[in-house]
Amino acid sequence: MEKYLYIALFAPLVSSMFSALFTNGAKKQFVGVVASLLIFSAFVSSSILLSNILNGGEVLHVEMMTWMKSGNLYIPFGFVVDQISVTMMMVVTLVSTIVHIYSIGYMDHDKGFNRFFAWLSAFVFSMMILVMSDNFAGLFIGWEGVGLCSWGLIGFWFHKNIATWAANEAFIMNRIADLGMLIGIFLVYWNTGSLQYHLAFPAMAHLDTSTLTMIGIFLFIGAMGKSAQFPLHTWLADAMEGPTPVSALIHAATMVTAGVYLVIRSNELYSLIPNVGLFIASLGAFVALFAASMALVNRDMKRVIAYSTLSQLGYMFAAAGLGAYWVALFHLMAHAFFKALLFLGAGNVMHAMHDELDPFKMGGLKKVMKGTWIMMTIASLALAGIFPFAGFFSKDTILEVAFSEHHMIIYGVLVFTAGLTAFYSFRLVALIFHGEERYKIFGIHPHEAYKFMLIAMSPLLILAMIAGIFQEPFFNMVEEILGAMEYHIHSHVTVWIMLVGTQLFVGLAILFAYKKYYSWGSVPDGSSAMENSFIYKLLYNQYYIPFAYKEYVMKPYNDISAIMWEIDKKVVDASVDGIANAFYLTGEKTRDMQSGNLSTMLKWMVTGLVGLLSLAAVFGIATRYSDEITTILSGLGV
Amino acid sequence: MLEHILSILIFFPALAGVMGFMINKESMRAYGVSVATIEFVLSLLLWFSFDNTVSSMQFMEQLPLIPSFGINYILGVDGISLFIVIMASLFTMIGIASLTETPNVKNMIITLLFLQMTMVGVFTALDGIVFYVFWELSLVPMLYIIGAWGGPMRIYASVKFFLYTFAGSLVMLVGMLFMAYLFYQATGRWSFALFDWYRLVLPENFQLWLFAAFFIGFAIKVPMFPFHTWLPYAHGQAPTIGSVILAAVLLKMGTYAFIRFSLPLFPDASVYFMYPVAVIAIIMIIYTAMVAYAQKDVKQVVAYSSVSHMGVIILGTFALNVEGISGSVFLMIGHGIVSGALFLLVGVIYDRRHTKLMSEFGGLAHIMPKYATIFGIMMMASVGMPLLINFVGEFLSLLGFYAQSHMLTLLAGVAIIVGAIYMLIAYKRMFFGEVTKEENKNLTDVNRRELIALVPLVIISIWLGIYPKPILEPINNSVELVVQTMHNKATTEDAKMRIPNISGVVISKTSMKEDH
DSSP: OHHHHHHHHHHHHHHHHHHHHTTTSOOOHHHHHHHHHHHHHHHHHHHHHHHHHHTTOOOEEEEEEEEEEETTEEEEEEEEEOHHHHHHHHHHHHHHHHHHHHHHHHTTTOTTHHHHHHHHHHHHHHHHHHHHBSBHHHHHHHHHHHHHHHHHHHTSSTTOHHHHHHHHHHHHHHHHHHHHHHHHHHHHHHHHSOOBHHHHHHHHTTSOHHHHHHHHHHHHHHHHHHTTOTTSOHHHHHGGGSOHHHHHIIIIISGGGHHHHHHHHTHHHHTTOHHHHHHHHHHHHHHHHHHHHHHHHOOOHHHHHHHHHHHHHHHHHHHHHTTOHHHHHHHHHHHHHHHHHHHHHHHHHHHHTTTOOOGGGOOOGGGTOHHHHHHHHHHHHHHHTOTTSHHHHHHHHHHHHHHHTTOHHHHHHHHHHHHHHHHHHHHHHHHHHSSOOGGGGGTOOOOOOOHHHHHHHHHHHHHHHHGGGGHHHHHHHHHHHHTOOOOOOSOHHHHHHHHHHHHHHHHHHHHHHHHHHTTOOSOOOSOSTGGGSHHHHHHHTGGGHHHHHIIIIIHHHHHHHHHHHHHIIIIIIHHHHHHHHHHHHHHHHHGGGGSOOHHHHHHHHHHHHHHHHHHHHHHHHHHHTHHHHHHHHHHTTO | OGGGHHHHHHHHHHHHHHHHTTSOGGGHHHHHHHHHHHHHHHHHHHHHHSOTTOOSOEEEEEEEEEGGGTEEEEEEEOHHHHHHHHHHHHHHHHHHHTOOSOTTHHHHHHHHHHHHHHHHHHHHBOBHHHHHHHHHHTHHHHHHHHHHHOOTTHHHHHHHHHHHHHHHHHHHHHHHHHHHHHHHHHHSSOOOBHHHHHTOOOOHHHHHHHHHHHHHHHHHHTTOTTSOTHHHHHHHHSOHHHHHHIIIIIHHHHHHHIIIIIHHHOHHHHHHTHHHHHHHHHHHHHHHHHHHHHOSBHHHHHHHHHHHHHHHHHHHHTTOSHHHHHHHHHHHHHHHHHHHHHHHHHHHHHHHHSOOBGGGOOOHHHHOHHHHHHHHHHHHHHTTOTTSHHHHHHHHHHHHHHTTOHHHHHHHHTHHHHHHHHHHHHHHHHHSSOOOOGGGGGOOOOOHHHHHHHHHHHHHHHHHHHOOHHHHHHHHHHHHHHHHHHHHHOOSHHHHHHSOOOTTOOOOOOSOOOOO
16 A cells, blocks of 8 residues: 555656656647656555545555654654545545646647646645645645745746736745744644654643644644635735646645645644634634625636635635534535636636636637536536535535534625625626627637547536535545534424525525626726725725735835845944944044154153153052042942 | 874865965866865765764864963864865865856965865864964955955955954954963863863853853854844955855854854853844844845845844754754755855856846846756745755754744744745846846856756755755764753753753763873
8 A cells, every 4th residue: 555655645746857857848748648647647546545545444654764853853754644635635636637637738839838747746746745744844845845836836927027926925925824834833843742643633632722722823824824814815816827727726626725634634633722713713704705705896707716715715714613624624625626627617718718817808608618618607506505516515514514513603604605606606607608799899719628628627527516425425434533523403494494595595696696697798897886886996906905915014025125224234334334444543543643753753752651650640649548539439429 | 094084184175275386277277176076075085984873073183282271283073063064175176166267267276275274174173272273264265265356346345354253253262262261270271172161160150251252253253143244245246156155164164163162161151142142143034134135136135145044043053952953053054055056056147147136137037947947946945945955954943942932933933934035036036027138138058067066056955955864863963962061061040941951862071081
C-alpha cells in the first residue's frame, strides 16, 4: 500500500518537473498529455488507497525522512492516509485529472502551454502534501506551496498588470493569515511538545481551555486566509484573472477548501472548544449570506461563481463549526464536483465569447453550445440544492444540523442564502444561454469547445448528479475518525416540512430568476433605476471593501514606507553623519592654532598654561577644604 | 595535514595572494579560480573530517604568541562556525569565477584572497586578540573593494563603512581588555583565550557593562538598527562581488560573535537585555522592510531586506534556547546563500543595463526567462517559502523565541508579511507587464559564467530546504553545548529559568588545560 501512497504523492511532482523542462520551449502537446497521465496515475493510486480504507484496511502512516530536528523539535516528512485525507486525495486527484485534460484544449493557443502544466502539477503536488502530511509543519509546507502555485497561476498571463496585481494580492493576503497559522503552530508545539497529529491532539485534552482557545483561534485565522473568509476574502474574486481551469481547480474545488480541511483535521481540538466552533459557524453563515449578496448583481460571470464558492465555503464552516465535521467534508466533496463543473463550463463560454465575461453581452448561447448549456444547468441545479442532485444531500444536511443544534439564526440565514444561491445561479444560466443573442451586437461568432473537453468534464457531470448516493457509505467510512453522529430531527413531520419548504423556496427562486432574465433583451448601460439604487451600488462595489483596503490600508502603507525612508535618511543617517561632522568641524575650526606662527603658538601655550594652573589651584583648594565643602553641600541638601 | 587544516585554510589564500603579484595579468583569473577552488575543496575536506557527534571544538591548534599577556594563537571549529567557513570559501570561489570585466582584475583577485584569509580567521579564532585582529583586518580589503571599484560615491561609502565599524570594534576591544583584566584579577594570570573566559562567572553588573561594550561592536557589524545606515551606502556603491561577500559572509561576523562571545560569557546580561534586543530586532524587521518597500533601486531593496533578515537572526539568537539559536545559525547560512545570490542576480542586470532602477525594467520575464526563473526561486527563498533554505532558519528562530514572548514573536512574525510585500512588488516591477523600454528588448539571458555562480546557489537553497539535516545536526549539537554552558553559568533566578537545562548533554572538557 505504501507504494500507492508514494505514487499518489510524487506523480504530480514528477509531472511538474517534467513539464518544467520544456518551459522555455515552444508548445508541445505531449507535455499536457504526459502531465495528465501522471496526475491520472495519482488518481488511480488514491482510488486504491480508498478501496483499501473502505475494505477495513489499516490507516497508512509512513515517515519518509526527517525534515527538521533541533532541540526537542522533531518534524519528519510523514504522511498519513486515513479516512479524512483519502477523501481529500480523491477530490484533489479527480478534479485535477479532469482539469489537466481540459486544459490541453483550453490552453491550446497559449504560448505558455508547457509552463502552465508545470505550475498546475506543482499545485497538485502541494495540495497532496497539504492533505497527506501527518504534522502541522508538513501541512504548512503544502499550505505555502499552494499559495505559491496560486500566485504563479493567477499571474499566469504576467503581461497583464491586473493579473499580476491579483496574484500579489492573493499571496500577501494569505501571508497575513499564515502568520496566524504559524503562531498557532508555535502554540501547539510549546504546549503539546509535538507537531505530529497523533501526538499533539491527544495531548490537547490535558490543556486548559484558554490555551486551547488561543490555538483554535490562531489556526482558524490561517484557515480564514486560504478559504477567503471575511475580512480576508477580497483576493478570491480578484483571483479570477487567472486562466479558468485554474479557477476551477484552485479557487473552487481544492485550495480554498484547505481551511475547511484544517478545521476538520483539527476536529479533536475544536470539539474541546465549542465557543470557538460557534464563532466559526457564525462567521461561516455570515460569509454565506454576504458573498451570495454580492453575487446577485455582479456582471462578471467568473466573479459570480467565485462569490458562490465563497458562499459555499461559508456553509462548510457553518457545518464544521457546529461540530458536524463529516457533513462539512461531504459538502466539500460534493461542492468540488459541481463547482469545478460550473467553472469549466464558464471556461467554455469564455472561449466561445473571446474572453468576454459579462453575461449581459451573451444570451441565447444554448443553440451553439448545447453540451455546455446542459452541464452548466445541471451544475447550477446541484449548487442550488435541488433533489436529487449532489447539492441537495450535502447542503440539506447542513441545514438539518443547524436546525437540530437549535441555532435558529444560523439556520434561517442558511435557508435564505439557499434561495439567493438559486437566484444568482439561474440568473447566470438564463442570461448566458437563453433569450436574445445579444453577442451579435459585438460581432462575436461563438463555437462549442472541443469534444474531448466536454468528455473530460462528463465525470464531474455524473458526480454532480449522483454524488448523493455516497452519503451513506461516506458517513460509515468517516464515522470512526470524526466521531460523527447522524443528525436526525425526531419528528418526521418537521423533517418533511423542512425539506419540502426548502425545495419550494429554492424552486421559486429559480423560477423568479428565469422569469426576470429569460428574455432579457438589452445590455444594461447603468441608466436604469435599479442600477442607481443604493443597494445595487453597494453590492456591485462589493460593499466598498476593496476600495477601503486600497484607500485605508495600501495607500497608508505606501505613505508610511516613504516616510520611514525619509526618517532613515534624514534622522538616523543624518545623526551618524552629524557625529562624524562634529569631529571634522572641530578639526577644521581648531587648525588655525597650528599655524606655525611662533607668536600665535606662544599665545596658545600661555593660554594652556594658565588654564592648567587655574585647574590645579581649584583642585588644590578643593582638596584642602574638602571637609568644609562637603558640610556646605550637605547643608544645601545635595 | 588535518591537524593544521585551519591554519592552512587561513593562510593559504593569503600566501597565494602574495604570490599573485608575480602572476601575469592574463592568467590571473585562472590562478584566482584555482586557488579559490583548492581552498573550497580544503574546506569541504574539513567538513568530511568533522565529527558530527562531537559538540565541542575540533581541529584545535594552539601556539603561544605573547605568553606574558596570555595571548595565544588558538584556532578551532565547531558546528556553529564550520558552515560559515565553508560558505566563505564557496562565495570567494564563485565570486572569482563569475567576476565580470573588471579593471585591474589582478588587484581585485588578490584583494579577495586576502579578504578570505580574514574571514576564515574570524570564524576560527578562539583567542580574543587573534579574533580582534582578523575582525579589523577584514575591513581593509572591503574598504579597498568599495573604494577602488565602487560607484560614484565610493569614497564616501567606503570611508563611512570603515570608520563606523572601526569605531564600534574599538569599544569591543576595550571590553576584551577588561575581560582579560578580570581574568587576571581572578586567577593571577592574563589570558585572552575564549575558553578561559568561559569559565569565569562574572557578577551581574560587570556582565551588563561588558555586554554593552561587546554589543556596540557587534551591533554595528550586523548591522542592527539604528547603526545600519552604513550598509545601504556600502551596498549601493560596492561592485557586485563586494556586495555579495559583504552580505553573505561579513555581516555574519556580528551575529556569530553574539553566539560565540555575548551569550556564553554573559548569560545573565543576555537575559537582562533580551527584551530590549528583541525590540530592536523587531524594529529591524518591520521598519527596514518598509524602507525596502519604498526603494526605487533594486539593489537597495536587497540591501534593506538583508537588514530585515538579520533582525530575525538576532531574534533567534536571543531566544536563548536550542531551537532558536540553531535556527539563527541556520538562517545565517540561509541568508548568506540567498542574499548572495540576489546580489549576484542584481549584478546580472546591472552589467547589461548599467542601471539598477526598477522603473527602467518591466516585462523582463518575456526577454530573460531563465533569469526570471532563478530570480523567482531566490525571491521565494527570501520570503521564506517552505522547502527552500531560509524557511528552516526563520521557522526555528521564531519558534524558539515564542518560548520567551508571545507578543514579540507575533510582531516579529510580521516579517513574513512585509517581506512578501517588498519582494513581490519589486519582482512585479522588474519582470511582469509588457516590455516598455526599447533598451530592454534585446537583452541576452543569463550566460554561462553567470550560471556557474547561480546554479550552485539554487541547488543549495533547494537541497538544504528539503534536507537540512547535514548542517542542522552539527549546528544543533554545538548549540546545545552553548545553551548548557549558559544555563550552568547563569546566576540570576530569571536567567536560570529562561535558559533551558538540556538533560543528556555532557559538558566535555571545553576549557583548555592550564599549561602555561
